[in-house]
Amino acid sequence: MTEHLDKCPECRAEADEVERLLKETDAVRSEIRAAVASVNWEALPAVIADRAFAATGKPERILPAVRPWAWLSALRMKPVLAGLAAGLIVGAAAMYFALKTPGPRPGKDTGYHASGEFLDRAELEMARRNTLDYLEKSQFVLLDVFESAGDVAAGPAALRSERARDLLSRKKYLNAQLERFQMAKAKAICDQIEMLFLELSQISDELPAAELQRIRGFVEERQLLLKINLVRKELESEI
């Protein structure tokens, strides 16, 4: 722009005119300067602040000196607020200690609760069912012995031994239940069966047919299968 004004006399003349024109603003600026100088600027803010607070009725806040405990003075000035804050603090502390204390809490433990009587009945029921199941499986093994007596097939003999061992291990668990609930009849028959299974579990493939015949005779003599049926029916009726 300066370059253009240097080269263009018309624009230069116009710029000079504008400059002359704007010089007239100096007078106004002088007037304003005089007006500014005549005002007491130190006093004016207080005057305006007084008017503002008086007009709105808003209580003015005096800022306290910045101290770490300055917030306490605010509480002292407002008893209701201080009381509320104290209540909140005490309540929070009480809640903290209440929840921190170990032991059962109301509503917290969601475990299942049942009476001792109910649990005894449930365990008796379980014992009956276990016994019934044991007798049923034992009956199958004994029937198998009857059907295979005289047969020397190796396969069935090994299977019988396996089943007998399995039932022997179950009998150990069953003993505690039979004694606890005084199931005398069932215990007696189960004990006799256990003796047979002890022998069966020791039967090897080379066991002579005479040995099997002896076991079969024992079952017949004691009417074990019949007794098993009777005990089973009795247990089934109690379930």
Place this chain on the structure above:
Amino acid sequence: MYEPRDAEIKNEPAEIGALLKRIQEGDREAFMTIIRLYQQKVFVMAYSILRDREDALDAVQETFLRLYQKAGLYKPGNSFQGWLLQMAKNISIDSYRKHQIKRREWVTTKPLDEIPIAAEDRAGDSAASDLRSAFARSVEKLAERQKMVFVMRHYNELQFNEISEAMRISVGTAKSLHFKAVQNLRKRLAPALGIEP
């Protein structure tokens, strides 16, 4: 012309938000701090429009009272000075209009010999003040937006970006209005300045 503590103001914007918040909470000291920072700027704005010391002081008080009531309306990030000067401008223009109406009523109802005609046209007798008087009248006759831009630019000595903030116009519009104002003044004052219209 005056000491508006420009450097202080330029360093203040970050704190303006905090001061205004404290004002909303009824903090008198924060309110007085804002007044101390901007009172002269506001006064110059008011005086430029009203051309009367007392009226300008009234406008200053009114501006800060309105600021006290509306401190919560300030949007952080905007120019606080622009917002404040806009309030000052609006209050001053309102005041000017009211006084103008009163003056007209007063003049028309008073007997002719009671009207201080000499006081109305200050220093209108001397040749040196003829141009000043003509200049002042010509500024008065400018379209309002042109007049405001001219006054802010040359009496308040604001930058165009500050004018644009105070008037809520673009910088380009502010410059354009200023150019038109200068051209109009040039035309009107051509005879007094001895230049071709």
